[in-house]
Amino acid sequence: MINIIKTTKEIILRGKNPLIGSIITGFIAGVILFEVLAPQIINAEFKNPTPVAVSIKLVKNGKLTVCKLNKEAYETIKKVKMIITAYSSAPDQTDDTPFTTASGKHVVDGIIANNLLPFGTKIRIPQLFGDKIFIVEDRMHTRKGKYHADIWMSEYSQAKNFGAKLTDIEVIES
Known part of the structure; x- marks a missing residue:
């Protein structure tokens, strides 16, 4: 995951302000962590798959x-x-x-x-x-x-x- 963040940061930073790149990289890392750590919605199991x-x-x-x-x-x-x-x-x-x-x-x-x-x-x-x-x-x-x-x-x-x-x-x- 660290390598993904570093690679993403390098792509974003090409010729741009490093502060903007750090903010964007932090945001992307936050979204990834949220998806991994946030509780998921519980789905009821129905016998009939009809909603x-x-x-x-x-x-x-x-x-x-x-x-x-x-x-x-x-x-x-x-x-x-x-x-x-x-x-x-x-x-x-x-x-x-x-x-x-x-x-x-x-x-x-x-x-x-x-x-x-x-x-x-x-x-x-x-x-x-x-x-x-x-x-x-x-x-x-x-x-x-x-x-x-x-x-x-x-x-x-x-x-x-x-x-x-x-x-x-x-x-x-x-």
């Missing part, structure tokens, strides 16, 4: 959505490993409209925030909540990434006691 967004569009637009009373009738489209946390409508956890979701709906039990899935996507978290259906209607701060979901709870103490759990979510179709 999640394409599958979700099929759920929302590909079929007439009818309320099904038999919960076994829901088909799992994808399983994705996510960090699950909880939040409440406390002013310190939300913006200036604590009871309104990012999609414009009023918060109710079963609302979940996520940055990967489109609004209206139905999911289950079987290891934590069995067959309970959650609907993505809210968003999280971008620093949380796409593989983090936040369940709305009515009480701050409930949300605080829930903690953080790593588990699989199931994206379902209705």
Whole structure:
């Protein structure tokens, strides 16, 4: 790597100010080090190689959505490993409209925030909540990434006691 930097510096410096060459060489070395040392994005492994967004569009637009009373009738489209946390409508956890979701709906039990899935996507978290259906209607701060979901709870103490759990979510179709 040192030889690459020296060679790059020699090419850049041909008849130019050495300070400019040093700055450019430092920048290139920084980019290379960043690519090597920076954490990489975790990709979920799907059984079906179809991108999640394409599958979700099929759920929302590909079929007439009818309320099904038999919960076994829901088909799992994808399983994705996510960090699950909880939040409440406390002013310190939300913006200036604590009871309104990012999609414009009023918060109710079963609302979940996520940055990967489109609004209206139905999911289950079987290891934590069995067959309970959650609907993505809210968003999280971008620093949380796409593989983090936040369940709305009515009480701050409930949300605080829930903690953080790593588990699989199931994206379902209705």
